[in-house]
Amino acid sequence: MTRWRRPGASELLLLFLVLAAVSTTLAWLLHGRRAPYPLPACAVLAFLTWRVSRGGRLSHGLLLLGSAAACGVAAMSLARSWDRDVVTLLVLEGAKFALLLSPPVHGRTDQPRLNQVRLDSWASLLRRPPAWLLLSALLAGAGVTMACLGHMDWGPVAGCRPAGSDPCMALSEGYPLRWLTARGNAPVIAKAALLRDFVQWSVVSGWVLYLGWLGLAPSAPGPATRLEAASSR
Numbered sequence: 001m002t003r004w005r006r007p008g009a010s011e012l013l014l015l016f017l018v019l020a021a022v023s024t025t026l027a028w029l030l031h032g033r034r035a036p037y038p039l040p041a042c043a044v045l046a047f048l049t050w051r052v053s054r055g056g057r058l059s060h061g062l063l064l065l066g067s068a069a070a071c072g073v074a075a076m077s078l079a080r081s082w083d084r085d086v087v088t089l090l091v092l093e094g095a096k097f098a099l100l101l102s103p104p105v106h107g108r109t110d111q112p113r114l115n116q117v118r119l120d121s122w123a124s125l126l127r128r129p130p131a132w133l134l135l136s137a138l139l140a141g142a143g144v145t146m147a148c149l150g151h152m153d154w155g156p157v158a159g160c161r162p163a164g165s166d167p168c169m170a171l172s173e174g175y176p177l178r179w180l181t182a183r184g185n186a187p188v189i190a191k192a193a194l195l196r197d198f199v200q201w202s203v204v205s206g207w208v209l210y211l212g213w214l215g216l217a218p219s220a221p222g223p224a225t226r227l228e229a230a231s232s233r
Contacts, residue, residue, distance in 0.1 A: 008118045009108040013053050016063075016099040020045045023070070030085055035049060046090040052100075060100065062107045067097040068211060075207055079176045079193075079200040090203075099124050101214070133209050140209070141202025148197065149176035174201070 007015075021042050028038040051059035071093035077086055097104065102125050107117040119125065152173045172178035179193035 006118045006120060007104065007122065009104040010053065012099050012102055012105055012214055013049050015106075016096055016105075017046060017049050019092050019099070020049070023089055026085065026089050026092070027070075030081075030089065030170070052105065055109050057109045060105070064097070064100050067093055067100060071097060071207060072204065073119050075200065075203045078174075078198040078203060082196055089166065129210055129213055133206065133213060137202050137206030140198075140205035141198055144201040144205060145174075145198045148175035148201075149173045149180060153178065 004228075005231045021038075024038045024041050024045070029037075030182040045063075048056075048059040048063050072125065074086060074090040074093055078090070102119065104119060152171055154169050154171060170183065172181040174180055174193065174197055176192035176207065177190075178195050179190045179197060181190075182187050
C-alpha cells in the first residue's frame, strides 16, 4: 500500500496499461465496432509499456506520440458527438499522457539501473500550466470558430416549409457544425452548435498550447524522491 501512495515507475506504468486497455476498448465501441478488434492494439501497447519499464526510450517516445494523437482525435470529435463517452475518452487519454510524462517514468528511460524515482503523491503528477494558457486557449478557440465561417455548404432551414419556388435551402457556415445561416435577409445563429464548436476548438487549442508549453518550459523535478540503487541494497 505504501508503494501505491508514493508511486514509482512500475506502479505508474501498470496504471497506464490499464487505462490504455480501457481507452482502446472504449474507442472501439464508440466507432460502432467497425474499427479493428482492440486486442492486437492492446498487445502492442503492452509490449511498448514493457519496453519502457526496461528503459526503452524509443518505446517511450512512441507511446507519448500515440497518446498525444489520441487525445487530439478525441478532442476533434467533441462537437459532433457531445456525449459522456467522448469526454471520458478525452480524460483517459490525457491521464495516459500525464503518466508517461511523470518523473518516475522519464527517469526509468533515462538511467534505469541507477535511479529509482518516486512521487510524494498522485497529485504531483500534474504539471499545472500558467494562468495565461487557459485564457489563450479560449481566445484561440473563439478565433478558430470564427475563422471556420469560411467553411460553407447548402443546408435546409430549420422550421421552414417549402412553398412554391422557395426550397427552404440556405447557405450554412461553420465547422464542424453549421451554426450560421439566414432566413430571408435575417441571419440565424444556432446557439447550441456555436457553443459546441467553440468548446471543441478551445479544447484543441488548449491541448496544442499545453504541448508547446511542455516542450519550451524547463523541466522541473517536482515533488519527487530519488533513491540511489546502491543505498537500497
